[in-house]
Amino acid sequence: MEENRIDHFNNIAKKLFKILVDEYGYILDEIKINDLNGMKWSTHHIYINSLKNLKIEIKQEPYYTDYGFSFFIYKMGTDEYNILCNIAHEKQDKEGNFLLKAYKDLFSTEETLDIISGKHWKKLKYIPFN
Numbered sequence: 832m833e834e835n836r837i838d839h840f841n842n843i844a845k846k847l848f849k850i851l852v853d854e855y856g857y858i859l860d861e862i863k864i865n866d867l868n869g870m871k872w873s874t875h876h877i878y879i880n881s882l883k884n885l886k887i888e889i890k891q892e893p894y895y896t897d898y899g900f901s902f903f904i905y906k907m908g909t910d911e912y913n914i915l916c917n918i919a920h921e922k923q924d925k926e927g928n929f930l931l932k933a934y935k936d937l938f939s940t941e942e943t944l945d946i947i948s949g950k951h952w953k954k955l956k957y958i959p960f961n
Contacts, residue, residue: 836925837864837871840891843927844876847934848889851878855948857887883949884908893920900929902937906952915943916960936960 841862851857857878865873873892879885886905892898899920905912916933923929936959937943943959945951 836893837874837891839927840893840930841874841876843930844889844891847930848876848878850938851887851947856880856882857885879907880949885947885949887947893923899923900933902933904946911952911954913946913955914958915946915955917958918961933960 841864845859845862852859857880859876860879861875861877863875863877864871865875872894873890876889878887878889884907886907888903888905890898890901890903892901898917900916900918900923901914902916903912903914916937918929918933937947940959946953
């Protein structure tokens with residue numbers, strides 16, 4: 832039963848964040864699934880935009896020892912990154928509505944869209960959505 836949380840996330844997230852490919856020039860480079868003792872424990876969706884030198888890593892680590900959902904963006908070739916969204920596992924619902932809210936938040940503000948699109952990079956000193 833717990834294993835389905837990772838599969839459920841992968842199905843929803845791949846569809847929701849297809850906008851990165853369709854509108855922002857990213858490719859879905861990899862979906863990594865990590866397991867612990869034979870159980871799916873976390874998943875990472877890695878998107879690359881070579882033209883803008885950006886990498887997005889969308890993580891779902893839904894279990895009590897991990898962090899929950901995170902949306903990281905990295906400026907490749909540097910050590911700069913931003914966490915644009917983080918939703919702790921205890922704030923998540925089983926249906927995945929938290930993911931739809933995160934998507935709406937991320938793609939509705941100029942500040943996060945400028946960073947995601949590569950229009951304007953800046954190092955944030957806070958997490959815009961959590």
